[in-house]
Amino acid sequence: MQSNTSKPDFSVPQEELDKQAQYAAMAESVLQSRFPDRKPRAFVHTYGCQGNVADGEKIKGILESLGYALTDEIEGSDLVLYNTCAIREHAQDRVFGNVGKRKAWKEADRSRILALCGCMMQQEYVAEKIKKSYPYVDLVFGTHVIYKLPEFIYRCLCDGKRVFDLSGGDGNVVEGLPVHRDGTFKAWIPIMYGCNNFCSYCVVPYVRGRERSRDFDTVVAEARHLIAQGYREITLLGQNVNSYNKDKDPSLRFPALLRAINDIEGDFWIRFMTSHPRDCTPELLDTMAQCEKVAKHLHLPVQSGNDRVLRDMNRHYDREKYLSLIDYARQKMPDLSITSDIIVGFPGETAEEFDDTLSLVERVQYTSLFTFIFSPRPGTKAAELPDPFDRAEKNRRFKALTDLQEQIAGRRTAAMKGERFCVLVEEPAKEEGFLSGRTEGNVIIEFPGDKSLIGTFRTVEVTEPKTWVLKGKLIDDKD
Numbered sequence: 001m002q003s004n005t006s007k008p009d010f011s012v013p014q015e016e017l018d019k020q021a022q023y024a025a026m027a028e029s030v031l032q033s034r035f036p037d038r039k040p041r042a043f044v045h046t047y048g049c050q051g052n053v054a055d056g057e058k059i060k061g062i063l064e065s066l067g068y069a070l071t072d073e074i075e076g077s078d079l080v081l082y083n084t085c086a087i088r089e090h091a092q093d094r095v096f097g098n099v100g101k102r103k104a105w106k107e108a109d110r111s112r113i114l115a116l117c118g119c120m121m122q123q124e125y126v127a128e129k130i131k132k133s134y135p136y137v138d139l140v141f142g143t144h145v146i147y148k149l150p151e152f153i154y155r156c157l158c159d160g161k162r163v164f165d166l167s168g169g170d171g172n173v174v175e176g177l178p179v180h181r182d183g184t185f186k187a188w189i190p191i192m193y194g195c196n197n198f199c200s201y202c203v204v205p206y207v208r209g210r211e212r213s214r215d216f217d218t219v220v221a222e223a224r225h226l227i228a229q230g231y232r233e234i235t236l237l238g239q240n241v242n243s244y245n246k247d248k249d250p251s252l253r254f255p256a257l258l259r260a261i262n263d264i265e266g267d268f269w270i271r272f273m274t275s276h277p278r279d280c281t282p283e284l285l286d287t288m289a290q291c292e293k294v295a296k297h298l299h300l301p302v303q304s305g306n307d308r309v310l311r312d313m314n315r316h317y318d319r320e321k322y323l324s325l326i327d328y329a330r331q332k333m334p335d336l337s338i339t340s341d342i343i344v345g346f347p348g349e350t351a352e353e354f355d356d357t358l359s360l361v362e363r364v365q366y367t368s369l370f371t372f373i374f375s376p377r378p379g380t381k382a383a384e385l386p387d388p389f390d391r392a393e394k395n396r397r398f399k400a401l402t403d404l405q406e407q408i409a410g411r412r413t414a415a416m417k418g419e420r421f422c423v424l425v426e427e428p429a430k431e432e433g434f435l436s437g438r439t440e441g442n443v444i445i446e447f448p449g450d451k452s453l454i455g456t457f458r459t460v461e462v463t464e465p466k467t468w469v470l471k472g473k474l475i476d477d478k479d
């Protein structure tokens with residue numbers, strides 16, 4: 001029996017992983033005999049947050065290990081997999097719409113595989129709806145059993161029956177899965193899975209299970225490996241990175257992880273998301289300030305500026321505590337760029353309570369905001385609360401908030417004119433001959449330059465500040 005003092009073990013037993021390796025070999029050989037002249041093609045699309053994107057990279061890695069070639073051409077593919085998100089109703093509606101559009105594709109060749117996974121599928125009622133109303137979907141699995149994909153594919157190929165697996169409950173941690181990284185210079189590293197916070201509006205704890213942290217040394221080794229391969233930006237991911245290792249090893253918490261990765265030799269930035277203000281400590285902010293490779297960007301979702309709303313959201317901090325964290329962070333890092341998430345129209349939010357959000361936004365002066373209208377999620381506490389305000393009123397408040405943020409962002413970017421910034425050059429911009437780079441503070445600057453600069457750090461001077469995208473010019477090393 002497990003004693004109270006022993007560390008929780010979320011790992012999947014080795015026999016189970018060995019079984020999956022056998023399924024992988026069997027699936028690969030079935031695929032080889034069905035596709036003697038070419039590789040089978042897999043189209044994978046991921047919705048939602050970076051955590052889901054990181055899952056998508058594992059899914060793609062597993063599919064490649066079975067012999068699939070990844071493709072962007074959905075119509076000519078042999079397998080379509082949607083890795084879904086449940087965070088808001090709108091995200092779910094898009095998935096149902098896209099699954100509906102796959103009917104003709106599936107009926108044109110019944111040996112094709114249509115698969116759905118991710119947060120949305122981890123909800124019982126969604127899986128039931130797929131079972132009943134979308135009979136041409138072959139495979140549905142939840143967030144905790146990605147490692148079983150070889151078995152699922154084998155069963156779809158050979159059993160001719162639909163496969164549903166939503167097991168997992170509180171979740172697990174599986175190491176060693178193959179990963180197909182989408183980027184060549186920016187990489188995601190999940191450091192923990194799940195969430196224990198139970199914010200009253202949020203479905204994540206239900207679909208992703210309890211918090212589980214990955215092993216400290218494993219994470220550092222993964223970062224070291226990526227940096228040695230030439231990655232220039234490492235983003236550490238978790239629903240609440242500040243509670244990293246709370247469940248396992250209190251002597252190696254998130255600040256220690258940042259320091260260990262910061263100590264790796266090389267030219268790279270470390271980013272992280274998301275920080276919950278409840279667990280954001282002065283120690284974390286001091287660590288950010290002291291670690292030169294940690295980007296001076298803090299995404300600290302506030303959700304609301306009103307104490308009653310924050311209480312009903314079960315956020316465990318109030319406006320004053322949030323603002324004192326912001327003040328402390330700015331005192332330690334005067335150039336810090338701060339971004340946030342805000343929900344408008346939480347059940348019962350009054351006009352005065354919403355005004356508190358506006359005044360908080362004015363006070364903090366965010367670089368940018370992710371703003372959402374409250375979406376009731378079945379099974380969460382907030383979905384049961386009375387909600388007297390209609391959609392038109394919520395839309396009006398949403399616009400007031402985004403207008404205010406636009407003014408703030410406009411003022412902030414205007415002040416950047418003539419200044420020089422180091423950017424990581426990311427991709428060609430829309431405008432011919434221009435590149436798009438991102439500053440440490442997560443601001444995009446577009447400037448004329450050659451595509452060979454993509455994936456490198458460059459210095460850029462802001463010439464024309466626009467609200468969201470700034471124009472700049474490349475500064476030569478000689479300048």
Ligand code: 5AD
Pocket residue numbers: 087088201202203301303341342343372373374375376377
């Ligand atoms: N309705 C609207 N927005 C939500 N978010 C999470 N759940 C909901 C919901 N039910 C937002 C929060 C969170 C971000 C990822 O999504 O602002 O920080």
Ligand code: SF4
Pocket residue numbers: 047048049050051052084085086087119203204207208
């Ligand atoms: Fe990510 Fe949450 Fe959406 Fe799942 S529900 S994909 S954890 S944002």
